[in-house]
Amino acid sequence: MAKETLTETIAVAEAASIEPQAKQTTSGRLFMWVADNGIFVFTALLVLFAVIFVDGFASLVNITDVFHRAAPIGIVAVGMTFVVISGNYLDLSVVAQVATSAVIFIAVSNVYGIPLAMLAALVAAVLYGLANGIAVGFFKANAVIVTLSTTYIGLGLLRYFSGGSIFFGPQDGPIREFGLGKLGPVPYSAVVLLIMTILLSILLTRTNFGFLVRSFGVNEKATRLSGTNTGLVIIGAFIVTAIAAMIAGFVLAAFSNTAVSAMSDGYDFRALAAIIVGGTSVFGGKGSVFRTLLGVIFVSVLTNVLVLSQISFGYQQVALGALIVLAVSVDAVARKVSKR
Amino acid sequence: MTTMAAEPIIEARNIVKRFGGALAVDGVSVSVRPGEIHAVVGENGAGKSTLMRVLAGIIEQDSGDVVVGGNVLASSAKASIEAGISLVHQELSLVPEMTVAENILLGSAPTAVGFTKQKEMKAIAADALKEIGVSVDLDERISRLSVALRQFVEIARAVARKPKVLILDEPTATLTPAETDYLLEMLQRLAQGGMAIVYISHRIPEVFRICHSVSILRDGQLVHAGSIADTTPDKVVDMMVGRELKADLQTHRTSSPGDVVLKASGIRAPGVNGIDLEVRAGEIVGLGGLVGAGRTELVRAIIGADDRQSGTVTLTVNGKTRALTSYQSSVRAGVGYVPEERRTDGLALGMTVFENINLPNRRELSTAGFQLPGKIMQFAQSLSEKVGLRPPEIKREAGQYSGGNQQKIVIAKWLGRRPSFMVLDEPTRGVDVGAKAEIHKLVKELADQGTAVLVVSSDLPELLELSDVIHVVRDGQIMGTLAQKDADEKAVMSLASGEKMVNA
Numbered sequence: 084m085a086k087e088t089l090t091e092t093i094a095v096a097e098a099a100s101i102e103p104q105a106k107q108t109t110s111g112r113l114f115m116w117v118a119d120n121g122i123f124v125f126t127a128l129l130v131l132f133a134v135i136f137v138d139g140f141a142s143l144v145n146i147t148d149v150f151h152r153a154a155p156i157g158i159v160a161v162g163m164t165f166v167v168i169s170g171n172y173l174d175l176s177v178v179a180q181v182a183t184s185a186v187i188f189i190a191v192s193n194v195y196g197i198p199l200a201m202l203a204a205l206v207a208a209v210l211y212g213l214a215n216g217i218a219v220g221f222f223k224a225n226a227v228i229v230t231l232s233t234t235y236i237g238l239g240l241l242r243y244f245s246g247g248s249i250f251f252g253p254q255d256g257p258i259r260e261f262g263l264g265k266l267g268p269v270p271y272s273a274v275v276l277l278i279m280t281i282l283l284s285i286l287l288t289r290t291n292f293g294f295l296v297r298s299f300g301v302n303e304k305a306t307r308l309s310g311t312n313t314g315l316v317i318i319g320a321f322i323v324t325a326i327a328a329m330i331a332g333f334v335l336a337a338f339s340n341t342a343v344s345a346m347s348d349g350y351d352f353r354a355l356a357a358i359i360v361g362g363t364s365v366f367g368g369k370g371s372v373f374r375t376l377l378g379v380i381f382v383s384v385l386t387n388v389l390v391l392s393q394i395s396f397g398y399q400q401v402a403l404g405a406l407i408v409l410a411v412s413v414d415a416v417a418r419k420v421s422k423r
Numbered sequence: 424m425t426t427m428a429a430e431p432i433i434e435a436r437n438i439v440k441r442f443g444g445a446l447a448v449d450g451v452s453v454s455v456r457p458g459e460i461h462a463v464v465g466e467n468g469a470g471k472s473t474l475m476r477v478l479a480g481i482i483e484q485d486s487g488d489v490v491v492g493g494n495v496l497a498s499s500a501k502a503s504i505e506a507g508i509s510l511v512h513q514e515l516s517l518v519p520e521m522t523v524a525e526n527i528l529l530g531s532a533p534t535a536v537g538f539t540k541q542k543e544m545k546a547i548a549a550d551a552l553k554e555i556g557v558s559v560d561l562d563e564r565i566s567r568l569s570v571a572l573r574q575f576v577e578i579a580r581a582v583a584r585k586p587k588v589l590i591l592d593e594p595t596a597t598l599t600p601a602e603t604d605y606l607l608e609m610l611q612r613l614a615q616g617g618m619a620i621v622y623i624s625h626r627i628p629e630v631f632r633i634c635h636s637v638s639i640l641r642d643g644q645l646v647h648a649g650s651i652a653d654t655t656p657d658k659v660v661d662m663m664v665g666r667e668l669k670a671d672l673q674t675h676r677t678s679s680p681g682d683v684v685l686k687a688s689g690i691r692a693p694g695v696n697g698i699d700l701e702v703r704a705g706e707i708v709g710l711g712g713l714v715g716a717g718r719t720e721l722v723r724a725i726i727g728a729d730d731r732q733s734g735t736v737t738l739t740v741n742g743k744t745r746a747l748t749s750y751q752s753s754v755r756a757g758v759g760y761v762p763e764e765r766r767t768d769g770l771a772l773g774m775t776v777f778e779n780i781n782l783p784n785r786r787e788l789s790t791a792g793f794q795l796p797g798k799i800m801q802f803a804q805s806l807s808e809k810v811g812l813r814p815p816e817i818k819r820e821a822g823q824y825s826g827g828n829q830q831k832i833v834i835a836k837w838l839g840r841r842p843s844f845m846v847l848d849e850p851t852r853g854v855d856v857g858a859k860a861e862i863h864k865l866v867k868e869l870a871d872q873g874t875a876v877l878v879v880s881s882d883l884p885e886l887l888e889l890s891d892v893i894h895v896v897r898d899g900q901i902m903g904t905l906a907q908k909d910a911d912e913k914a915v916m917s918l919a920s921g922e923k924m925v926n927a
Contacts, residue, residue, distance in 0.1 A: 290792045291785045298782060302771035308728060308762060309782040309836065310754025368773055 111420055118417035122362050122374065126381045133388050140391055143268055151338060153383035154272035155181065155331040155347075157376065160354035161276070161283050162327020164375045165320040168287070170300040170367025171219055171226035173355050174321060177328045179237030180211050181347035184332025186241060189250040189258075189342040197257065201333070208329035211237065212322030220317025234351075241344045252340040262337030272334040276376070279327060284372040286323070296320050300367030356403055357382050359410045366418055382406075432457045432619045433508065433588045438477055438487035440470075442823075447473040449643040450487070455588065455619040455636075460610060462630040462651070463623045465640035465663055466827075466855030471623050474640070475590050478621070479503050479510035491588070507587035511578050511594060519566035524548040526565055527580045551583035552576075555609050570714045571602045578606075582613070589613065590621040595629060596852070597714045597881070600916065607633050625855075627656045641665050664857050676867050680706035680891065683739060684875035685725070685844045690734035692724035696899035697734075700725070702844065702875040707866065709890030710879045711915045717899035718879045719763055722846050725877075726753045726760055740843045754783065759837030761830070763848040763879070769833040772822030776812070777803035779821050779832055784839045806835040811861050827851075827858025834865055845869060848879045863889060883912045895919050 133140040159177050166174045184204045192200035211233065218229040252258050264271045287293035295316045298306045307313045331350075336342045361378025363370025382403070389399045431454035440448040448470040455461040465471050476482045478489055480496070480503030489496040491506040517526045525532075527548040533540045545561050552559065557575045565573060574594060581589055591610070595603045611633055614620050624630055630637060631651060639647040639662045647654070647662050681704035690698045694717040702708045710718045723729040725736050727750040736747040738756045747753045754760075762768040770779050780803040781788055788799045800817065807815040810831040812824070821832055830850065837845060847866065851859040866889055870876045880886040886893060893905045895918035903918040 289794055291789050291794060292792060294778070294781070294785065294794060298771055298774060298778065301773040302767070304768045305771045305779075306782065308750070308760060308768055310751050311782070312751055368771075 115417060115420060118413050119362065122360060122377050122381065126377055126384075129381060129384055129388070133384055137388050137391050140388065145387070145391070147265070147268060147270055149383055149387045150270050150273040153379055154270070154276045155335040156350060156353045156357065156383070157276040157379035158279050158331040158334060159328050159350055160357040160375045160379055161280050161372050162324040163354050164283070164358055164363055164370060164372050165287065165296055165323045166226070167358050167363050167365060168300045168367060168370050169296045169317060169320045170303070171317065171320070172365060173227065173230070173351065174215060174324045175227065175230040175351045176211060176215060176233040176237055177324065177354060178347050178351050179234045179241065180208065180325055180328035181332045181335060181350055182342075182344050183207050183237055183241050184329040185336035185342040185346060186245055186250060186344065188333050188336045189252050190245070192258065193250070193252070204329050204332065205326070208325040209322060212325035213318060215325070216318030216321035219321065220314040238344055245344060247344065249341055249343040252336070258337050259340060262340060272338060275330065275334055279330065280372055280376045283323070283327070287372055292316070292319055297368055300369075353382065353403070356407050359407055359414065364414050364418065365411060366414070431455055432492060433478070434490040435474065435478060436488045436490060438474060438489070439485045440473055440477060440482065441485055446643045448477065448484070451640065451643070451645045453638050453645070453648070455621055457587070457617050457619050458614050459636060460614050460620045460622055460634045462634035462637040463621060463640065464625070464627070464630060464637060464659060466857060469640040469663070469855070470643040471640055472592055475510060475592055475621065475623060478590060479508055481510070504584060507585070508590065509581035509584050509586035509588070510590045510592070511581045512592060517565045517573055517577060520564060522562050522564055523559055523568075523576055524561040526576060527551055527583050529580065531584060547583055548579070551579040554582055555579055555613070570597050571599070574598065586618065588619045588621065590623075592623045593625065593853070595624065595626060599713055603629065627659055630659070631656055639663055660856065676871065680704060681873065685736070685738055685877070687725045687736045688734060690721065690724050690736070691732040692720055692729060694720035694899050695724055698899070698901055700894070702877050704873045704875050705870050707870045707876040707878060707889050707891050709886045709893040710877065710896055711883070711886050711893050712896035712919045714881055716896045716919065718896050719848055720899070721896065722848060722877060722879055726750060726758050726846060728760065738844055757840070757843035759840060759842035759845040761833050761837065761845070761847040761850055763852070765826075765829055765833050770821045770829055773820060775818050776807060776821055776832055777817040780806055780817070780836050780839060783836050802839060806839050807832070809838065810835045810865060825855070827854040827862070830854055830862060831858065834862065838869070842874055844875045844877070846877045849881065850878065851882065851885060859885075883915060886915065887911065
């Protein structure tokens with residue numbers, strides 16, 4: 084009996100002394116866990132929800148369609164992850180880059196063949212990466228304003244040279260075959276997304292260049308004072324983004340077999356949504372390419388669920404906007420919590 | 424002492440604060456009475472600053488109470504200020520582009536419908552400055568003041584709130600002896616007026632000069648609290664460190680410098696007015712002088728971390744002479760740089776120890792641009808052990824380590840490159856006594872292995888201990904050069920200050 088009271092006393096005393104702090108740290112830890120790993124759980128839950136409750140989601144036709152829509156945005160997003168991790172917020176000019184690549188690809192291949200078209204698009208992509216990268220990396224201009232401006236310049240040039248017209252590809256041939264081809268239920272475009280994810284993930288995590296991008300995102304000064312040409316690192320990040328946008332342009336053009344300057348409207352925002360929802364920090368330094376892939380899946384499935392549920396386009400936009408505000412706020416709070 | 428009231432004005436009861444897994448403050452209780460100057464001492468990472476930030480409501484404790492005048496305080500900066508607690512930060516937190524008056528009233532400026540009342544503001548600022556006995560133009564911009572004056576303006580800002588409790592975190596770190604004397608006397612006056620003062624310092628003599636009582640922290644725990652009269656400086660240091668230390672302190676190397684490795688001529692840059700400098704292999708050259716004399720600007724101009732207006736720098740290694748034209752060319756040629764601001768310039772705190780060490784060594788630890796993880800880990804591990812990182816866990820984030828350990832990581836980064844010329848700017852500022860001795864040993868070993876070393880230090884005993892030769896800098900020029908045998912604190916200070924002491 085006495086023993087019981089003693090253990091009880093101790094238990095009560097311990098509960099009293101530990102609980103307030105335990106409570107705090109548990110909720111804090113839970114929040115940090117959700118901020119870090121929530122995307123894995125949420126994506127799984129969303130897919131599960133869609134399969135069970137949303138009519139028409141789990142059909143072959145629909146899944147292929149989701150892949151088709153997700154692929155070009157995903158390819159842009161995995162590339163743009165480099166710019167975000169370097170702490171330079173985002174590259175808005177991906178909108179112009181994708182459209183430029185698609186138009187060059189269709190228009191040039193119609194006349195000069197596919198290899199030359201790809202080469203021309205590559206030149207345009209590298210120029211884009213250089214222009215953005217030099218302004219941001221060497222002149223230290225603000226990335227948002229620079230890329231907003233290069234979007235204008237790019238789309239302006241594209242409209243001038245294309246005369247605003249729509250370009251159609253040939254009715255058959257390799258472009259068409261690639262655009263409509265599938266590997267099992269998976270369209271080639273999604274295979275390209277997967278390959279890009281793997282390659283860029285290796286680039287980010289295994290090479291000195293990727294290491295410097297992350298290091299720059301964590302601390303620019305310390306990276307420079309370790310003997311790094313940080314301007315080149317930033318140019319590299321923008322060129323990676325530009326090349327990914329170029330490939331997204333190929334994929335998009337091949338799928339629709341047309342190209343027009345307005346075809347990639349909203350890609351900037353959707354790619355950013357995928358990156359942020361995936362858990363890559365807009366403060367730089369933290370994140371991964373695979374997280375972005377997961378973010379792409381989440382955003383694409385969510386959009387598809389909304390479409391299938393016959394939610395109007397206006398509400399879809401509201402949902403996507405709200406999702407980003409939520410994800411960015413979680414990112415900011417998590418940064419504050421982990422700093423404490 | 425005689426006027427001291429019996430009841431404490433501020434009490435911290437069983438404060439516990441964790442950062443992640445680490446206990447920063449582990450059940451510490453401290454109380455201070457009106458009119459008392461209470462010292463809080465301890466090595467870096469002992470939890471002093473964390474405890475003070477809890478008292479000031481800047482961070483929230485996990486458990487325990489802060490009690491002011493019998494009332495438990497809500498944990499917010501606003502509540503603390505309203506309860507009469509003012510904290511003078513370790514890092515200067517003034518706005519350089521605003522005036523003295525604006526800075527003193529920052530955040531508490533008197534307003535009428537949203538507009539600041541200029542006259543009233545100046546009157547309050549003038550009162551605060553008068554109270555601490557400092558005369559400075561109220562309309563002067565902070566950026567035009569000396570570091571010492573800025574420190575006094577910072578104190579005026581705390582005093583302007585008419586606090587009951589004034590907390591000062593290492594206020595003398597950047598002051599000259601004369602300025603320090605002035606500050607200490609000022610604190611004694613404020614205490615005589617009934618203010619309770621909490622005084623954090625590494626400098627034990629200061630503590631014994633002005634404080635009535637002392638709390639000693641080690642590893643987050645209170646190891647001793649009591650009247651200053653009941654203890655001695657030696658005992659305090661022993662309790663702070665928790666181990667005997669003496670051996671390495673104050674032992675000079677017997678150096679025999681080799682050929683000139685670094686040669687800088689006619690260096691001009693903002694704050695540097697034409698300086699020539701040579702450092703030989705195996706030699707430690709010290710740069711003495713007051714804060715703001717241009718020493719940091721000089722070393723940064725030499726290695727190209729900042730642009731030079733004119734002047735040439737060459738580095739001679741194994742008979743090959745190369746011009747240092749940019750910072751990157753310096754690093755490639757074999758220069759290592761431990762900057763003054765380790766938290767912002769020296770380390771990427773959010774990255775792991777091994778990533779920080781990999782940063783300047785990445786070319787050697789990769790093939791064709793691909794990192795070699797095994798090699799990186801092995802390299803980082805052996806360097807971490809070599810510099811005495813505790814614990815040597817290279818997968819931890821650098822930010823989780825204390826100041827002294829962080830500085831060891833910065834040194835490890837560069838040791839890996841076997842530098843032929845190493846620059847260390849304030850290598851032990853804000854570093855605890857134990858780590859300081861270890862860092863001094865590392866610097867000496869580096870020189871013994873033939874590296875040319877250039878050290879900037881405002882810590883005179885350190886400068887005298889490390890340097891084979893000392894150049895004293897004032898106003899961006901070398902005012903005099905002292906060989907080791909001729910150098911003492913007085914000789915350095917008289918050159919640094921130009922014989923006339925700064926009047927604060």
